[in-house]
Amino acid sequence: MSQPITLIATAAMGLESIVKNEVKQLGYENIQTDNGRVMYESNILGIARSNLWLRTADRVKLLMGEFYAYSFEELFEQTKALPWEEWISKEGFIHVVGKSHKSKLYSVPDCQSIVKKAIVSRLQEAYSISSRLEETGARYKIEVAILKDQVTLSIDTSGSGLHKRGYRVGQGEAPLKETLAAALIQLTNWTPNDPLVDPFTGSGTIPIEAALIGQNIAPGFNREFSAEEWDVIPSSVWERALEEAEDLANYDQPLDITGSDISHQAVEIAQQNAMEAGLVDLINWKQMRVQDFVPKTEKGYLIGNPPYGERLGEKDTVEEIYKALGSIMSSYPKWSVYIMTSYKEFEKCYGQSATKKRKLFNGFIQTNYYQYFGKK
Structure with a gap:
């Protein structure tokens, strides 16, 4: 054909x-x-x-x-x-x-x-x-x-949705879809040579997707698709596509990616997912409160999907997190910060207006992607 x-x-x-x-x-x-x-x-x-x-x-x-x-x-x-x-x-x-x-x-x-x-x-x-x-x-x-x-x-032609990469063995309370996590990274200027930190890592989706992007690994390498069963598409077509993906992967690309979370259980789940994706040695995992985060380099990228404060009684906690993050990052002007949240008062809590905002949907929740560009 x-x-x-x-x-x-x-x-x-x-x-x-x-x-x-x-x-x-x-x-x-x-x-x-x-x-x-x-x-x-x-x-x-x-x-x-x-x-x-x-x-x-x-x-x-x-x-x-x-x-x-x-x-x-x-x-x-x-x-x-x-x-x-x-x-x-x-x-x-x-x-x-x-x-x-x-x-x-x-x-x-x-x-x-x-x-x-x-x-x-x-x-x-x-x-x-x-x-x-x-x-x-x-x-x-x-x-x-x-x-x-x-x-x-x-x-x-896909079967299961493409967000099902095949590496998620465990998930936290409100897991971020892999496709949206990849989009959050692609909406930044991050390159594989830059440090990347996600201090709200949950089940590790943003760091794992960043590692796949960083080493140019095809996200669908670990799963099957319904069109693979169709007689009209010879198996040689799929073999050729997989060979191309293998050739284009850059497994030698060093990465500096860190995922941290306040929950010890979340960090364990994230590590398991990274292991399933074959990326466990490429990502640093840490149990840590956002309030204790200290950037180790002069410049880098922070990408996060923090709690939104949608539940009763969470508002104060969420505001504290946003304030602490804003206070920490104000001392690191060369870092670029990207935060997705539905919380309307985010900029006020963070203490600074975003360079750019983009409307995105996390499932059915309308959010803003607040983008703070680091100084050159």
């Missing part, structure tokens, strides 16, 4: 531009950015490379078709007109999910059922099968998404 294909990398709100940059770095072109998605032209190898390398995307989908539909009949006929047999084997297990917004076809269960019938009908004709499809083979998760009567049909 040498003809071009269109892939959709889905993204959390506010991260589309970062995902777009990653797609560009992979060498793909004709990139279109929309709310929550980045579309681009690729080839079949791009399915493997995108899944292996995209650090901040949620998943990678193969675009099958886009069209307008105002009736169930139109939805059926236009779905059936697409070349499903080019991708789905005759034993393929077809699972259809859906969503509809501001459209005439608003019943999602009906839309899912009609799309499934249309695909089955197409495959029965293509494979000359008069009976029911067996559906005992590889899984194909198909999404029908309808927005203002425009239907987008895609097949999920």
Whole structure:
């Protein structure tokens, strides 16, 4: 299959531009950015490379078709007109999910059922099968998404979301998604030669993602993807993508990354996760209160996702932490500080206005990413 294909990398709100940059770095072109998605032209190898390398995307989908539909009949006929047999084997297990917004076809269960019938009908004709499809083979998760009567049909190539890197054996109370942690790092000017500290490390996600970025290790190297089961993609394609990832990794790059937390248990979990990722010797772990943090170098980067004070009775503690951090960092003007929190009074507590602020969502919580650039 040498003809071009269109892939959709889905993204959390506010991260589309970062995902777009990653797609560009992979060498793909004709990139279109929309709310929550980045579309681009690729080839079949791009399915493997995108899944292996995209650090901040949620998943990678193969675009099958886009069209307008105002009736169930139109939805059926236009779905059936697409070349499903080019991708789905005759034993393929077809699972259809859906969503509809501001459209005439608003019943999602009906839309899912009609799309499934249309695909089955197409495959029965293509494979000359008069009976029911067996559906005992590889899984194909198909999404029908309808927005203002425009239907987008895609097949999920990732399986589990891309934030599931395969290294998280334990997690704290409110774990930061790996994709968001990678985005927090990529929104800074940090380079692998700079010291990086996360004083609110929790289960270690920010230091682990920083180590993967620092040594240019593909984030998906430790897991499997659903498209690996598809007959249409030869195993040689995945082997080639993995070989490229191995060649591009820079395991000799020295790193100065530290993760600390007030909780002894959190630090233990972080160490276990780093060990699972094969990075345990690259990161320094410490049990420590933020109030006791002392930078060891004249310049560096502090990236953190501290408690937000959302729970009853936490406000005073959180304000103390922010004040202590601001007081410590005021003595180190060459350090750059990046803090994500939903706490509205953060700058007041920290004692300084941010150089820059960016709105980000941590799950469903709207936060600000406060960025303090160190003096040159």
